[in-house]
Amino acid sequence: xxxxxxxxxxxxxxxxGRMLETLLEAAPDAYDVTLFGAEPRGxxxxxxxxxxxxxxxxxxxIVTHDGDWYAANGIxxxxxxxxxxxDRNAKTVTTAAGETPYDKLVIATGSAPFIIPxxxxxxxxxxxxxxxxxxxxxxxxxxxxxxxxVVIGGGLLGLEAAAALRxxxxxxVVLHLMGHLMERQLDPxxxxxxxxxxxxxxxxxxxxxQTKAIxxxxxxxxxxxxxxxxxxxxxxxxxxxxxxxxxxxxDAGLDVERGxxxxxxxxxxxxxxxxxxxxxxxxxxxxxxxxxxxxxxxVAAKTLxxxxxxxxxxxxxxxxxxxxVSLYSAGDFADGEDRDEIVLRDASAGIYKRLVLKDxxxxxxxxxxxxxxxxxxxxxxxxxxxxxxMRETLIFGQSxxxxxxxxxxxxxxxxxxxxxxxxxxxxxKGTIVxxxxxxxxxxxxxxxxxxxxxxxxxxxxGLVEQLMQATLGEAFAVQAVKxxxxxxxxxxxxxxxxxxxxxxxxxxxxxxELEWTSSGGCAKCRPALNYYLVCDWPDEYAxxxxxxxxxxxxxxxxxxxxxxxxxxxxxxGVTSAAELRAIADVVDKFDIPTVKVTGxxxxxxxxxxxxxxxxxxADLGKAGFVSGHAYAKGLRTVKTxxxxxxxxxxxxxxxxxxxAIEKFMWGSxxxxxxxxxxxxxPRNCAEATCxxxxxxxxxxxFEIHFAGAAGLxxxxxxVLGHVATEGEVMRHIVALVQMYREQGHYLExxxxxxxxxxxxxxxxxxxxxxxRREAYYERFVFSQKFAQVDPWSERASGKDKHEFKPLATxxxxxAQ
Amino acid sequence: MTAMTTNWIEIGxxxxxxxxxxxxxxxxxxxxxxxxxxxxxxxALDDRCxxxxxxxxxxxxxxxxxxxxxxxxxxxxxxxxxxxxxxxxVATYPVRVREGVLQIAAGKLAAER
Numbered sequence: 001x002x003x004x005x006x007x008x009x010x011x012x013x014x015x016x017g018r019m020l021e022t023l024l025e026a027a028p029d030a031y032d033v034t035l036f037g038a039e040p041r042g043x044x045x046x047x048x049x050x051x052x053x054x055x056x057x058x059x060x061x062i063v064t065h066d067g068d069w070y071a072a073n074g075i076x077x078x079x080x081x082x083x084x085x086x087d088r089n090a091k092t093v094t095t096a097a098g099e100t101p102y103d104k105l106v107i108a109t110g111s112a113p114f115i116i117p118x119x120x121x122x123x124x125x126x127x128x129x130x131x132x133x134x135x136x137x138x139x140x141x142x143x144x145x146x147x148x149x150v151v152i153g154g155g156l157l158g159l160e161a162a163a164a165l166r167x168x169x170x171x172x173v174v175l176h177l178m179g180h181l182m183e184r185q186l187d188p189x190x191x192x193x194x195x196x197x198x199x200x201x202x203x204x205x206x207x208x209x210q211t212k213a214i215x216x217x218x219x220x221x222x223x224x225x226x227x228x229x230x231x232x233x234x235x236x237x238x239x240x241x242x243x244x245x246x247x248x249x250x251d252a253g254l255d256v257e258r259g260x261x262x263x264x265x266x267x268x269x270x271x272x273x274x275x276x277x278x279x280x281x282x283x284x285x286x287x288x289x290x291x292x293x294x295x296x297x298x299v300a301a302k303t304l305x306x307x308x309x310x311x312x313x314x315x316x317x318x319x320x321x322x323x324x325v326s327l328y329s330a331g332d333f334a335d336g337e338d339r340d341e342i343v344l345r346d347a348s349a350g351i352y353k354r355l356v357l358k359d360x361x362x363x364x365x366x367x368x369x370x371x372x373x374x375x376x377x378x379x380x381x382x383x384x385x386x387x388x389x390m391r392e393t394l395i396f397g398q399s400x401x402x403x404x405x406x407x408x409x410x411x412x413x414x415x416x417x418x419x420x421x422x423x424x425x426x427x428x429k430g431t432i433v434x435x436x437x438x439x440x441x442x443x444x445x446x447x448x449x450x451x452x453x454x455x456x457x458x459x460x461x462g463l464v465e466q467l468m469q470a471t472l473g474e475a476f477a478v479q480a481v482k483x484x485x486x487x488x489x490x491x492x493x494x495x496x497x498x499x500x501x502x503x504x505x506x507x508x509x510x511x512x513e514l515e516w517t518s519s520g521g522c523a524k525c526r527p528a529l530n531y532y533l534v535c536d537w538p539d540e541y542a543x544x545x546x547x548x549x550x551x552x553x554x555x556x557x558x559x560x561x562x563x564x565x566x567x568x569x570x571x572x573g574v575t576s577a578a579e580l581r582a583i584a585d586v587v588d589k590f591d592i593p594t595v596k597v598t599g600x601x602x603x604x605x606x607x608x609x610x611x612x613x614x615x616x617x618a619d620l621g622k623a624g625f626v627s628g629h630a631y632a633k634g635l636r637t638v639k640t641x642x643x644x645x646x647x648x649x650x651x652x653x654x655x656x657x658x659x660a661i662e663k664f665m666w667g668s669x670x671x672x673x674x675x676x677x678x679x680x681x682p683r684n685c686a687e688a689t690c691x692x693x694x695x696x697x698x699x700x701x702f703e704i705h706f707a708g709a710a711g712l713x714x715x716x717x718x719v720l721g722h723v724a725t726e727g728e729v730m731r732h733i734v735a736l737v738q739m740y741r742e743q744g745h746y747l748e749x750x751x752x753x754x755x756x757x758x759x760x761x762x763x764x765x766x767x768x769x770x771x772r773r774e775a776y777y778e779r780f781v782f783s784q785k786f787a788q789v790d791p792w793s794e795r796a797s798g799k800d801k802h803e804f805k806p807l808a809t810x811x812x813x814x815a816q
Numbered sequence: 817m818t819a820m821t822t823n824w825i826e827i828g829x830x831x832x833x834x835x836x837x838x839x840x841x842x843x844x845x846x847x848x849x850x851x852x853x854x855x856x857x858x859x860a861l862d863d864r865c866x867x868x869x870x871x872x873x874x875x876x877x878x879x880x881x882x883x884x885x886x887x888x889x890x891x892x893x894x895x896x897x898x899x900x901x902x903x904x905x906v907a908t909y910p911v912r913v914r915e916g917v918l919q920i921a922a923g924k925l926a927a928e929r
Contacts, residue, residue: 520836520854523876523883523890546836550874550885558885562871807839807850807918808827 004032006101007304008093010083010248011108012037014046015277015293017065019106022301024073030305033075034100036093039131040080042066046131047290050157050321053135054164086252088270104272104304107249107260111242111278111288116152120214126236129161134237141235142168149173150223150233152211154181156320158239159198163322165237166203173231174198175209175223177240185318185329189515190352190368197325197350206231244279244286259286264310266300276300282311289318317378319371326367328374331381332356333364343489344395345498353395360388373397412463413470421467422453422460429467436471444468448758461493461756484746485524487516492745496532505537507544521547528746531633534669535741538783545800551631554803555791556613564613565606567630568620569666572640572659572678573601582623590616600637600675602628611804618796626666626790633747634669635676635737638662639687643680643697652697654680657726661695664730665737667788668780671744671753674737689717692750693733702729706736706762707754715751718759721767735776736766742779824912824919830858831916838873838882841920849873850911850918851893853880859893860911860920866904 009016012035020033037043043065051057070077078095085094092099113128115121125141127134138161141147147170151162154176166172174181180191181198195205210226214236222232244259255261255269259281266274276296278288287293295311302309317330333356344353351369355362355377361384365377376398380387387394417430435441435450447464448454454464483489490498495514504510507529511521521529526547533541545553556564570579583603587595593607608616617627629636638661641647643654658678677688678695688694690710694717696703701724708717720736723729739762744753754762765772795804833839833852840863841848847863849872857880863873870886880893890899896906910921 518879520877520879522878522881523888526876526878546834546877549876554874558871558874560868560886562869562874802832802834802837802839806842806847807832809842810825810827810844 004029005103007031007033007104007106008100008102009033009035009106009108010093011110011277011279012039012043012065012077012079013108013110013277014043014064014290015110015297016106016108017043018294018297019108019276019300019304020073020075021065022298023304026301027305028073031104033073034102035070035075035077035079036081036083036095037077037079038082041132042070042077042079044132047321049129049132049135050160050164052132053129053138053161054167055139059132083248086248086273088252088273091272102272104274106300106304107268107273107275107279108277109245109248109279111244113238114241114243115238116211116240118211118213120216120220121238123214123216123220123236124218125216125220125234126214126238129157129237129239130242138165138235138237139168142170144234145169146171147234148232149235149237150175150231151237151239152223153237153239153241154178154205154207155239155241156182156185156318158237159194160321161237161239162203163198163201163325165235166201170235172202173204173206173223173233175211175225175231176205176207177209179207181205181207182320182329185366186327186368187333187354187366189354190327190329190366192513193350193352193368194320194325194327204231242278242288244281246279249275249279257281257284262311264299264312265303266296266311267303274300274303291317317374319374326369326371328367328371329365330374330378331362331364333366339363342391342395345490345494355395357387357391360386360391362387362394412466421463422451427451427453432464432467433471436468441468442472445758445760449760452761454758484528485522487511487518487521487525488514490514492528492748495529496536496743499529499532499536505533505541507533507547523549527552527633531669531671531746535783538786552633554610554613554800555627555629555631555795556608556610557631559606561607563607563609565604565630566608566613566616566620567598567602567604567628568625569628569662570602571662572638572655574640574655574659575603579623579625582620582625586616586619589619598630598637600630601639602630602637604630611806614796614798614801614804617792621790621793621796625792627792629666632669633672634667635662635665635674637675638665639675639677639691641678641680641685643678647680647685649683650680650697651699652680652702652726654678654686654695654697657695657697657702657729658686660726661730661733665734665784667790668737668741668784669787670737670741672747672749674740674750676733690714691717693736695729695733701725704729704732704736707751707759709749709751711749713751718754720763731773731777732766734780735773736762738776738780738783739765741783742776822910823922824914825922827911827918827920829916830856830913830918832918833858836877838875838877840873847871847873848909848920849882850920851877851882853877853893856913857893858911858913858918860909861891861893861896862907864906865889865891866898866906867902872906 042063045062045064048062081095083093083095092101113130127137142165149165149170150173151158152175154174162172162174180188181194198205212226213224214220215222215224220233220236222230224230246256246260249260250256260268260275260279262268262275262280262282266276268275277293299309299311320327338358340357342355354366356364362377362380367374415429419429421427421429432451432453439450441447454461484492484495498514502513504513510529527549530544530547534543551557556566558564590612592605596604598604638658640655640658644650644652674692676693677686677691679686679688680697682696688696689705690708694705703722704720705717706720709715740750740753827841835852836854838849838851848860849863851859863871865872865884867889868886870884872882872884874885875882881890883890889902891906892899896908898904912919
């Protein structure tokens with residue numbers, strides 16, 4: 001025994017525990033080990049202090065090496081004894097009990113919590129969150145009913161403390177210096193989700209909080225911020241960081257910077273002294289997370305045994321240990337020009353995943369809400385895996401990567417049969433595959449009809465299509481989700497869903513929350529967002545006219561020469577001598593060059609100068625005309641035939657019905673223009689079967705048609721269903737249009753929307769589901785309260801004057 | 817007027833132009849569009865798209881760009897240069913705000929025209 005070399009270890013923390021374990025496993029008899037520890041207990045898993053504080057684990061459960069373990073391994077434990085001096089010449093360490101000689105010495109003194117140098121930091125009730133004593137003090141403070149805690153520091157440790165204290169019933173405020181929580185590990189989006197989660201638990205989060213002083217006489221009473229805010233507190237937890245515990249190394253004259261400087265083999269500047277853990281600095285970096293420290297401990301063990309080993313700094317991953325929050329971050333996730341990213345968001349499920357890529361390799365990952373794949377991504381970061389082959393499916397994680405070839409279809413194919421595909425209707429993969437196989441389904445519509453998958457909100461359409469491709473083979477072509485525009489990677493469906501889920505009620509809020517990449521959007525996304533907000537929050541959203549295309553902004557149609565055309569509404573295409581006379585007068589008065597009858601049974605006046613528009617409208621208004629919305633993504637015309645009033649074949653009052661529909665629905669904004677028609681008999685003189693919505697009157701009632709087109713595409717309508725009364729026609733048509741308003745992509749006509757959603761699904765919701773139909777109807781009616789204001793009379797009375805008048809007219813002299 | 821001094825002409829108030837909007841000023845030789853961005857920058861450009869003569873003042877203003885209402889060409893408001901694949905440039909004029917009052921440089925106006 002006596003010829004064994006003497007190893008002295010200062011510090012009985014996690015790094016030294018791991019080092020000793022590794023050392024003793026490899027060579028149990030290499031050293032006589034003496035272990036000094038300042039804390040009067042064995043080695044416990046410090047990173048599990050949070051669960052102990054939360055009451056989810058006991059101290060016994062987090063002990064890694066207790067006295068018995070050390071004894072069994074022949075380690076002389078000197079707990080509670082503080083090493084005060086190292087004599088490098090004599091190779092001894094000094095404690096109150098005397099001197100202990102060493103051949104090799106390992107310093108593992110760890111770190112001390114950083115205490116902000118402010119007034120009141122020494123008051124009783126101010127604690128760090130570092131060891132079991134702190135935990136015990138905090139548990140005691142939390143035991144008093146109504147006790148208040150202020151946690152300074154919104155990093156990993158601070159938030160774990162805050163959540164644990166909150167779960168113990170304390171009122172908790174978190175103060176954080178930076179703009180978002182855990183800024184070293186999280187990007188702003190994930191920080192935002194985390195904040196929302198904590199606030200949902202009743203924790204107050206104050207970011208950009210500069211702590212000025214801790215107030216109190218006998219003990220802590222409150223915390224004062226620079227901005228004057230005061231938070232009452234019975235307990236203040238400082239969790240703003242750590243500083244390496246280096247005093248003893250400094251005194252010994254070792255090379256020390258922020259930490260004790262070590263080389264790759266963990267040697268300090270003295271070849272007989274090694275150092276590991278939070279007290280060291282390696283290549284200018286100090287480490288505070290357990291993974292690299294364990295690696296370092298392993299290297300130290302090998303070095304002690306004379307083996308070659310080198311500590312290489314590693315990417316570190318972080319996981320927040322707050323029950324109910326899954327969060328994982330690893331690597332480098334700052335933005336950069338040479339970087340690319342893949343983002344997956346599911347706002348309603350609170351999921352956010354972001355991978356940062358560079359040269360086809362993952363260099364950073366932030367996962368929130370679903371962090372199970374963290375270690376898998378982390379592996380790829382560390383191994384610098386080339387991910388080009390699985391890029392499209394990478395974000396879905398490991399479970400999607402089963403088998404080659406790695407394409408999106410394979411990803412879906414790799415899903416288990418019970419994986420949910422359609423969240424709205426609760427349809428899982430197995431159901432869809434079985435339906436495709438047993439019923440011989442080949443189109444998306446059929447799959448929707450038989451399984452209801454992708455038949456509601458449509459967001460899972462892509463997945464369903466991939467599933468169909470996987471099941472049916474190459475014959476089935478998948479469509480990719482297109483972003484709204486270059487300012488975002490989100491598609492229309494996702495934007496619409498997030499606007500509702502996050503209750504976003506202004507364009508800046510959408511751009512902020514959905515992380516638009518341009519500062520003010522573009523001419524593509526702004527009108528789309530404006531429409532979505534008008535549609536979803538009719539009573540609350542303030543219509544942003546600067547985000548509307550010029551025609552809607554000034555309620556007239558711009559022409560190629562910059563003049564405008566004006567089309568007054570002629571309800572159902574019916575007019576009168578008085579109306580025609582008024583139009584004639586306006587044409588004369590304003591010298592309007594062209595008057596044209598439109599395809600929608602009304603009259604267009606073209607070539608009007610912009611500044612004349614308000615006066616033109618004033619004159620038309622006197623004759624009873626209102627805007628025909630010929631410029632709007634909204635209800636345009638309802639074309640009619642003369643019906644049973646005059647026609648010998650007419651079966652119903654098609655004219656009256658058309659007028660009633662137009663009077664009910666005018667003014668409504670829609671994703672794209674909506675043109676309607678009502679024909680009094682199947683001869684269909686109003687050409688209702690190529691309209692967005694059409695009605696064909698028959699003896700027994702009314703056939704409702706929809707999804708026709710006669711523009712870029714020519715397409716006959718589809719039959720929605722048959723109803724008996726005019727009242728039913730109205731309710732069905734209104735519900736149909738509202739469904740389209742809520743689901744359509746901006747600029748997507750009804751026939752395209754219907755193709756996307758599925759005809760059968762639309763029929764089911766509008767014809768078969770009374771409750772749903774009524775809900776659509778009611779929402780349309782509510783929205784009309786805010787929409788049915790004649791924009792022409794508003795402008796004739798002076799609204800938006802700036803639109804129609806030049807700012808200034810400069811004379812020749814002034815300009816020279 | 818000497819070469820060293822600029823003759824600034826008052827044309828109205830900043831608040832006369834909506835944010836992310838534009839107003840026209842008429843001059844004997846054509847119209848100039850004065851734009852106000854969301855960040856209250858002001859820019860003055862010829863109100864004429866080099867593509868098909870569209871009135872840029874009627875376009876949607878986004879960031880520091882405007883999209884022509886006729887065929888969606890996009891121009892940078894400070895340089896007048898067409899963005900993206902389109903090629904072209906619109907003349908710009910010095911314009912400034914002094915205590916809320918908009919002023920345009922007469923010299924440039926006269927010189928350009």
